Amino acid sequence: MIAVSNLLQLETGKTHLGLTGPTIITNDHNNSDNNTDSSPGEHPVVLAEPPSPPSAAAHAQLPSLAALALSDPVERWLPDAQLTSSSTNTAVETTPATNNNDATGAVPSKGGENLAYTYPPPPSGDETTGSLPYPPATPHLTRAPIEIATKDPAVGRGVFATAYIPAGEVVEISPVLVLDEKEYKGRSKGEQDDGTLKGVEASQLRGYVFTWGRDGSMAVALGIGSLFNHSSSPNVTYSLDYSQYTISYRTAKPVRQGEELTIFYGHSVRFSGTDKSVEEAVVENDAIDDGWGGLGGLHAVDEEATEGAVDPDEKRLAHLRSLSPQELAERDNEIIGPDEPEFHWKKVTELIDPEDAELTTMSCYAIDVPARHSSPVFQFVRKHASRKFNELAHLKRVRPIASRAPSPSPPPAADEDGDAERSHRSDPDQLQSVLLFPVASAPADLVALLAASPLASALAPAPVPVVYTVDVPAEAARTEKQAREWGAVWPVQVVHVREGAKAVKRKKGWERAKVEWVQRQAEKVWERAQEAGRRGEHPIACRVTDSWSADFHTSLHTPLKLVTAHDTRLSTGNVLSHAASNAIDAVAVLDLQGGRPPLHLFGPDAANPPYLLTGLTVFLSHEPCLLCAMSLLHSRIKQLYYIKRAPGAGGCGSLYSVHEDGGLNHRFEVWEWDGAQVGGIGAGQDDELRLDP
Numbered sequence: 001m002i003a004v005s006n007l008l009q010l011e012t013g014k015t016h017l018g019l020t021g022p023t024i025i026t027n028d029h030n031n032s033d034n035n036t037d038s039s040p041g042e043h044p045v046v047l048a049e050p051p052s053p054p055s056a057a058a059h060a061q062l063p064s065l066a067a068l069a070l071s072d073p074v075e076r077w078l079p080d081a082q083l084t085s086s087s088t089n090t091a092v093e094t095t096p097a098t099n100n101n102d103a104t105g106a107v108p109s110k111g112g113e114n115l116a117y118t119y120p121p122p123p124s125g126d127e128t129t130g131s132l133p134y135p136p137a138t139p140h141l142t143r144a145p146i147e148i149a150t151k152d153p154a155v156g157r158g159v160f161a162t163a164y165i166p167a168g169e170v171v172e173i174s175p176v177l178v179l180d181e182k183e184y185k186g187r188s189k190g191e192q193d194d195g196t197l198k199g200v201e202a203s204q205l206r207g208y209v210f211t212w213g214r215d216g217s218m219a220v221a222l223g224i225g226s227l228f229n230h231s232s233s234p235n236v237t238y239s240l241d242y243s244q245y246t247i248s249y250r251t252a253k254p255v256r257q258g259e260e261l262t263i264f265y266g267h268s269v270r271f272s273g274t275d276k277s278v279e280e281a282v283v284e285n286d287a288i289d290d291g292w293g294g295l296g297g298l299h300a301v302d303e304e305a306t307e308g309a310v311d312p313d314e315k316r317l318a319h320l321r322s323l324s325p326q327e328l329a330e331r332d333n334e335i336i337g338p339d340e341p342e343f344h345w346k347k348v349t350e351l352i353d354p355e356d357a358e359l360t361t362m363s364c365y366a367i368d369v370p371a372r373h374s375s376p377v378f379q380f381v382r383k384h385a386s387r388k389f390n391e392l393a394h395l396k397r398v399r400p401i402a403s404r405a406p407s408p409s410p411p412p413a414a415d416e417d418g419d420a421e422r423s424h425r426s427d428p429d430q431l432q433s434v435l436l437f438p439v440a441s442a443p444a445d446l447v448a449l450l451a452a453s454p455l456a457s458a459l460a461p462a463p464v465p466v467v468y469t470v471d472v473p474a475e476a477a478r479t480e481k482q483a484r485e486w487g488a489v490w491p492v493q494v495v496h497v498r499e500g501a502k503a504v505k506r507k508k509g510w511e512r513a514k515v516e517w518v519q520r521q522a523e524k525v526w527e528r529a530q531e532a533g534r535r536g537e538h539p540i541a542c543r544v545t546d547s548w549s550a551d552f553h554t555s556l557h558t559p560l561k562l563v564t565a566h567d568t569r570l571s572t573g574n575v576l577s578h579a580a581s582n583a584i585d586a587v588a589v590l591d592l593q594g595g596r597p598p599l600h601l602f603g604p605d606a607a608n609p610p611y612l613l614t615g616l617t618v619f620l621s622h623e624p625c626l627l628c629a630m631s632l633l634h635s636r637i638k639q640l641y642y643i644k645r646a647p648g649a650g651g652c653g654s655l656y657s658v659h660e661d662g663g664l665n666h667r668f669e670v671w672e673w674d675g676a677q678v679g680g681i682g683a684g685q686d687d688e689l690r691l692d693p
């Protein structure tokens with residue numbers, strides 16, 4: 001049971017516990033991932049519930065395991081500010097519930113709610129003799145090399161490896177005993193909570209139950225499942241199987257012989273009476289019910305840590321709110337160029353911006369003739385050109401011999417119709433090189449044709465000069481700089497027009513408000529990925545949001561998030577449960593339930609009616625693998641931002657660039673974090689994380 005206090009109430013009055021297992025519906029008010037999105041005192045709105053696991057009272061007609069698993073790692077909510085400001089008549093509301101049931105004393109939260117729910121200490125045994133309540137080792141039958149032992153009386157029994165266990169091994173599948181809310185809490189839904197523990201919750205079992213679904217049911221894991229102790233860096237992850245009524249436990253990391261196998265009980269935990277918990281279970285200050293599951297009785301908030309602390313985001317918002325509309329617009333619209341320190345993103349593209357292109361050359365035939373004889377050469381070329389279009393249109397046709405040697409600024413060259421004439425007029429005997437044909441498309445009998453051409457007659461009795469090959473620029477220059485550099489090879493035309501798909505890297509920068517919006521979304525997905533890692537999953541997360549539009553968003557706009565999901569390959573044993581897939585599935589489930597936020601909350605790119613992820617933006621902690629990149633493409637996303645590359649596996653820049661393959665039926669923009677690798681959001685571990693090891 002996670003954060004019993006962290007209840008969500010829909011308009012129906014239905015109350016939900018934070019989910020156990022990787023499933024998440026989060027109370028905005030308390031969830032770190034959204035705290036910075038919210039105004040204090042306001043509460044999030046859950047627009048839709050993911051498919052519900054069965055309640056203890058409704059075990060018939062179970063949904064498929066797959067359907068449940070898909071929604072497991074998913075959080076969905078709308079930002080408070082938007083909902084309160086723009087959708088007061090929206091169909092749903094949430095209110096924080098309270099829980100005063102704390103055997104060890106209620107710990108009031110900032111808002112006056114009692115959020116604490118502290119674990120009881122393990123049975124103490126006989127203090128006078130120091131004997132343990134249970135034998136130091138307990139016999140059991142399991143195929144996994146594990147033993148139940150008490151190595152630290154303050155923690156009680158735990159599960160230890162008797163031999164090395166590789167990562168990914170299922171070490172236990174525990175059947176569960178499900179208790180409904182009334183049985184567990186000793187009171188019916190809606191019944192006044194008088195602050196005393198009742199029912200099963202009043203017993204020792206309080207420290208042994210897992211939240212089971214969202215209707216208040218709790219599950220006792222029979223077998224070894226109840227004996228895993230908590231760690232904030234666990235080596236075992238687990239998943240709930242609502243159809244089988246089991247919880248399976250799988251190693252998330254290799255475990256050494258003698259090492260304790262631990263699971264993660266919840267975002268922050270408190271164990272009464274055990275000093276160990278203080279170092280072991282660091283209390284994190286603002287997240288309570290992450291819905292990850294874990295055993296019951298999770299405490300809540302560390303008030304001391306948050307008391308008086310000013311949320312930096314709140315401070316920022318307060319400043320922004322103090323600005324006049326004009327001041328705000330000026331600030332928001334200031335363009336931050338890609339080379340400025342605040343700009344942390346680089347576009348992921350294989351396409352080369354023509355303005356940055358290096359010189360490429362092609363081989364051509366040329367001939368040197370006095371300027372006065374240029375015209376017969378041009379006529380000859382026109383007559384024998386094998387292509388309808390002029391393959392050398394991007395080049396000046398003529399180069400005065402004097403300028404053949406490279407020079408920083410070649411003299412203006414003669415062209416076919418104008419400059420040649422001028423050069424002819426200025427000095428008709430000036431020798432100049434004239435381009436004939438690209439070698440690849442020249443007539444096979446070029447020399448013979450020239451010998452029979454009017455040029456030969458014009459030059460007679462002098463012979464037709466030798467035809468030679470010369471390398472010339474293969475493309476027109478796009479900038480004066482390119483024209484200067486490439487012109488040293490052969491005079492080239494300058495074309496200032498940008499064209500189509502190639503013109504992808506317009507370096508105009510982003511509005512300040514967009515820079516901040518992208519940064520905040522990226523930080524949130526990164527936090528979520530780290531969180532997943534702490535729980536023994538691969539530290540990969542995905543966040544689906546609306547798309548930035550300068551006409552629609554301001555820096556006061558609360559980032560809208562449709563879903564956030566994390567990778568669940570380790571807990572589910574399904575190698576396809578990548579974060580992006582989980583997120584895409586979650587959006588589909590949301591839509592099936594009609595739970596997508598009202599369209600007016602989205603920027604103008606969102607499809608109307610909604611269709612897949614059309615027009616939406618996706619933030620990923622890591623570059624998507626090829627499969628996920630294709631899934632995002634099929635989902636019709638508008639943009640993708642990722643923080644870390646996945647060398648050898650990524651489908652958006654590393655192995656391949658799915659997002660700009662002209663043969664596929666959709667394209668999207670991709671940006672990669674380019675900020676500090678130390679101290680920034682991309683800092684730290686998993687640089688080389690492979691998505692498909």
Ligand SMILES: C[S@@+](CC[C@H](N)C(=O)[O-])C[C@H]1O[C@@H](n2cnc3c(N)ncnc32)[C@H](O)[C@@H]1O
Nearest residue numbers: 119120121122155156157207226227229230271
């Ligand atoms: C599910 S039980 C685990 C098995 C338990 N140690 C036993 O002996 O039965 C949960 C209880 O174990 C203890 N515990 C688990 N993890 C702990 C930790 N990291 N630090 C201190 N106590 C812990 C707490 O007393 C908690 O109520």
